[in-house]
Amino acid sequence: MPSFDIVSEVDKHQLTNAVDQVNRTVGNRFDFKGVEAEVEMNEFTLLIRAEAEIQLTQMVDMLRGALIKCDIDPKAMEIGEMEQSGKVVKQTVTMKNGLDKELAKKITKLIKDEKMKVQASIQGDQVRVTGKKRDDLQQVIALLREKDLGQPLQFNNFRD
Incomplete structure (x- = not known):
């Protein structure tokens, strides 16, 4: 996945x-x-x-x-x-280095409110997003890039 x-x-x-x-x-x-x-x-x-x-x-x-x-x-x-x-x-x-709990919760809430077919889970100071289709994950990245969350975000470990 x-x-x-x-x-x-x-x-x-x-x-x-x-x-x-x-x-x-x-x-x-x-x-x-x-x-x-x-x-x-x-x-x-x-x-x-x-x-x-x-x-x-x-x-x-x-x-x-x-x-x-x-x-x-x-x-x-x-x-x-x-x-x-x-x-x-x-x-x-x-x-600012790492996501604090409030920002991680805000990111997961943002993803869930969009009703995309992905799951977001908080893992320490990062958020892991999984889904069945690569396109869904790319939509999540596009969504987060257009939002101003007050902290720069990077997207790592993209796996198919």
């Missing part, structure tokens, strides 16, 4: 490349000369530090552009609040 998995994953290697790219850009830009500004990465949590709020927002925009270049959807970013501590402004950016 044909099946596929719906996941939301961020490639850690590409994320590291994007962070390195932002740090290099900050080091080379004229408006950041002599300024203490950097992006630190810890697993899927990024800490952006700069001396002024305007520089912080510029760095977030640089990060967004670097993510796009590295084939990571910027919807995966969850941007925290700006925090002032001394002369440094900090902001935490968390990369």
Whole structure:
């Protein structure tokens, strides 16, 4: 029986490349000369530090552009609040990795409400969709691509 998995994953290697790219850009830009500004990465949590709020927002925009270049959807970013501590402004950016329970339930409900001839089941941080026909599965993929669920989705392990 044909099946596929719906996941939301961020490639850690590409994320590291994007962070390195932002740090290099900050080091080379004229408006950041002599300024203490950097992006630190810890697993899927990024800490952006700069001396002024305007520089912080510029760095977030640089990060967004670097993510796009590295084939990571910027919807995966969850941007925290700006925090002032001394002369440094900090902001935490968390990369959404994996489907949380609410989103997985929402996806299965969406598929069931369309009354397609497929079964969707939650398996950890992914949703497995099985059906008798390949065309039904492709309709599910098309349905989910047109919906904005606030998180990028990938479709893996398509099996006939």
